[in-house]
Amino acid sequence: xxxxxxxxxxxxxLLFIIMVVERILYLKRSSYMKLTLQWxxxxxxxxxxxxxxxxxxxxxxxxxxxxxxxxxxKAIYLILSSLQIQRGYPSFRRHTAFVGxxxxxxxxxxxxxxxxxxxxxxxSLLDWSFTKTTLKMYYWLKLEDxxxxxxxxxxxxxxxxxxxxxxxxxxxxSIKWYTGVVGFFALLFVIFFPLFIYSSFSPALAxxxxxxxxxDVRFENAPPFYANSQExxxxxxxxxxxxxxxxxxxxCYTYLQPLGLTSMDEKRVQIVEMNWDSxxxxxxxxxxxxxxxxxxxxxxxxxxxxxVNVRRRSGTIETRSLDIEEVYKLSEDDKSLFYKLLSxxxxxxxxxxxxxxxxxxxxxxxDHLALTKGYPNLTKDCVVxxxxxxxxxxxxxxxxxxxxxxxxxxENDDCKVPYDTDPTQIKKECPLYFVVISEKMPRSESSxxxxxxxxxxxxxxxxxxxxxxxxVKFATTGMSNKVVLEDMQxxxxxxxxxxxxxxxxxxxxxxLEEELYDELIELYRxxxxxxxxxxxxxxxxxxxAISGSLSGSxxxxxxxxxxxxxxxx
Numbered sequence: 001x002x003x004x005x006x007x008x009x010x011x012x013x014l015l016f017i018i019m020v021v022e023r024i025l026y027l028k029r030s031s032y033m034k035l036t037l038q039w040x041x042x043x044x045x046x047x048x049x050x051x052x053x054x055x056x057x058x059x060x061x062x063x064x065x066x067x068x069x070x071x072x073x074k075a076i077y078l079i080l081s082s083l084q085i086q087r088g089y090p091s092f093r094r095h096t097a098f099v100g101x102x103x104x105x106x107x108x109x110x111x112x113x114x115x116x117x118x119x120x121x122x123x124s125l126l127d128w129s130f131t132k133t134t135l136k137m138y139y140w141l142k143l144e145d146x147x148x149x150x151x152x153x154x155x156x157x158x159x160x161x162x163x164x165x166x167x168x169x170x171x172x173x174s175i176k177w178y179t180g181v182v183g184f185f186a187l188l189f190v191i192f193f194p195l196f197i198y199s200s201f202s203p204a205l206a207x208x209x210x211x212x213x214x215x216d217v218r219f220e221n222a223p224p225f226y227a228n229s230q231e232x233x234x235x236x237x238x239x240x241x242x243x244x245x246x247x248x249x250x251x252c253y254t255y256l257q258p259l260g261l262t263s264m265d266e267k268r269v270q271i272v273e274m275n276w277d278s279x280x281x282x283x284x285x286x287x288x289x290x291x292x293x294x295x296x297x298x299x300x301x302x303x304x305x306x307x308v309n310v311r312r313r314s315g316t317i318e319t320r321s322l323d324i325e326e327v328y329k330l331s332e333d334d335k336s337l338f339y340k341l342l343s344x345x346x347x348x349x350x351x352x353x354x355x356x357x358x359x360x361x362x363x364x365x366x367d368h369l370a371l372t373k374g375y376p377n378l379t380k381d382c383v384v385x386x387x388x389x390x391x392x393x394x395x396x397x398x399x400x401x402x403x404x405x406x407x408x409x410x411e412n413d414d415c416k417v418p419y420d421t422d423p424t425q426i427k428k429e430c431p432l433y434f435v436v437i438s439e440k441m442p443r444s445e446s447s448x449x450x451x452x453x454x455x456x457x458x459x460x461x462x463x464x465x466x467x468x469x470x471x472v473k474f475a476t477t478g479m480s481n482k483v484v485l486e487d488m489q490x491x492x493x494x495x496x497x498x499x500x501x502x503x504x505x506x507x508x509x510x511x512l513e514e515e516l517y518d519e520l521i522e523l524y525r526x527x528x529x530x531x532x533x534x535x536x537x538x539x540x541x542x543x544x545a546i547s548g549s550l551s552g553s554x555x556x557x558x559x560x561x562x563x564x565x566x567x568x569x
Contacts, residue, residue, distance in 0.1 A: 248409035324369040357382035364438035488534035
């Protein structure tokens with residue numbers, strides 16, 4: 001369904017809250033609270049698993065396996081958490097677990113973490129909120145971004161070393177294949193794969209045939225004089241061959257050929273034949289009948305309506321039941337005949353011939369019904385018969401059949417001349433009928449189907465492609481503005497300065513943290529200074545170099561060396 005389970009959402013929220021509490025305890029280095037939380041989680045998980053297994057002893061095996069697997073994952077988590085309690089929290093927290101060493105695997109894991117929506121932002125907000133620091137939130141995020149740029153520059157240097165390309169030599173073909181060619185096909189996949197998902201190829205689409213059809217025929221501003229319905233309509237004709245029906249329709253009605261009826265997997269044709277007589281006696285009050293007769297006896301436009309309501313086998317509440325209205329303009333002769341018929345009160349009946357009255361072909365789209373307008377040769381001539389009784393009017397609607405011998409074809413329907421080209425070939429009359437052509441449409445029970453029904457295929461595809469396109473465009477443009485920050489020969493010295501800021505914060509020397517941060521910002525304001533600090537010929541010890549470059553007093557350098565010594569110990 002389109003709605004998430006309440007308990008499932010609640011459990012996800014509780015698990016997320018536990019993760020937040022774990023992070024806060026890690027930042028505060030509270031081993032006692034960590035042990036308390038550990039005992040609470042051990043008891044809670046075991047009680048919940050024991051209670052669930054007792055209450056669901058006859059549950060589906062696959063569901064039992066899933067719950068057992070989740071419990072085992074939590075058991076592994078509790079074991080690792082116990083090891084953390086045993087060993088204690090580290091005295092100095094690394095910036096990120098994956099940036100301590102430079103490798104392709106570590107770089108990929110780090111980039112995946114950065115790409116997870118809101119993961120980095122949530123962690124940064126939490127860390128800043130529960131860590132003693134002199135930096136405000138904006139400065140904290142700026143420092144994190146600086147470290148990210150330095151780490152990526154270091155990874156680029158290591159990647160160049162691994163490639164082993166000599167200066168002046170072309171780039172290796174193997175790397176071109178798994179980066180350039182694979183990247184090219186990945187973009188093609190992004191562009192064209194959604195088209196397959198949103199097209200008739202998608203497993204989220206299915207032929208949504210109708211199960212019920214109601215039809216009413218009425219005069220303008222009057223109750224229906226003919227009403228009929230068919231329920232439990234089969235997906236295919238009970239009698240006759242569906243493939244024969246489709247092929248004959250495609251052959252005998254040239255105006256239907258553009259609809260592609262012969263594509264059996266794409267269309268479903270249902271021929272719904274109503275009853276001869278109306279299911280209700282037409283009762284109309286004397287006043288309403290007088291007004292109707294006045295309209296019929298007055299020169300001017302007047303319409304007759306055929307209202308069709310269908311109920312489909314699946315769909316949302318809004319699209320499961322759909323309506324359509326067909327308008328027929330009465331001629332002056334038609335009005336005169338109906339006037340004479342309705343003004344009589346002798347119980348006799350009369351047939352009134354209406355040319356091109358019924359357009360039987362209804363297109364069952366994914367969110368609406370449509371008539372094949374613009375094809376007058378598809379319409380059928382019909383006869384309306386009314387007979388006055390003491391209770392009201394008995395009415396009947398008959399139309400020229402779809403084929404020579406009825407509404408279902410036979411092998412004898414050779415259609416040498418298409419019926420819509422020469423409709424006089426069909427002489428037989430049938431009850432009022434409709435040809436419903438259903439297209440593939442989203443399954444309402446699938447998430448994709450619900451999205452397509454809510455927003456439409458074009459809107460979803462455009463949103464997806466434009467979003468991915470903006471991400472790719474953002475990653476491949478503006479690189480010239482980052483040359484100073486990305487193309488460093490050796491970023492180790494600046495990285496050490498950032499790590500010493502973290503060290504000063506961990507040691508509680510907030511004055512030193514702020515002085516080092518000011519030094520870093522002053523450094524980034526001067527591209528020339530950055531070039532000097534990141535020169536490949538720089539071999540000076542990082543700690544000594546940073547201590548010597550501090551713009552503050554010698555006491556700041558002394559505190560930096562002291563903090564570094566405590567870290568080594």
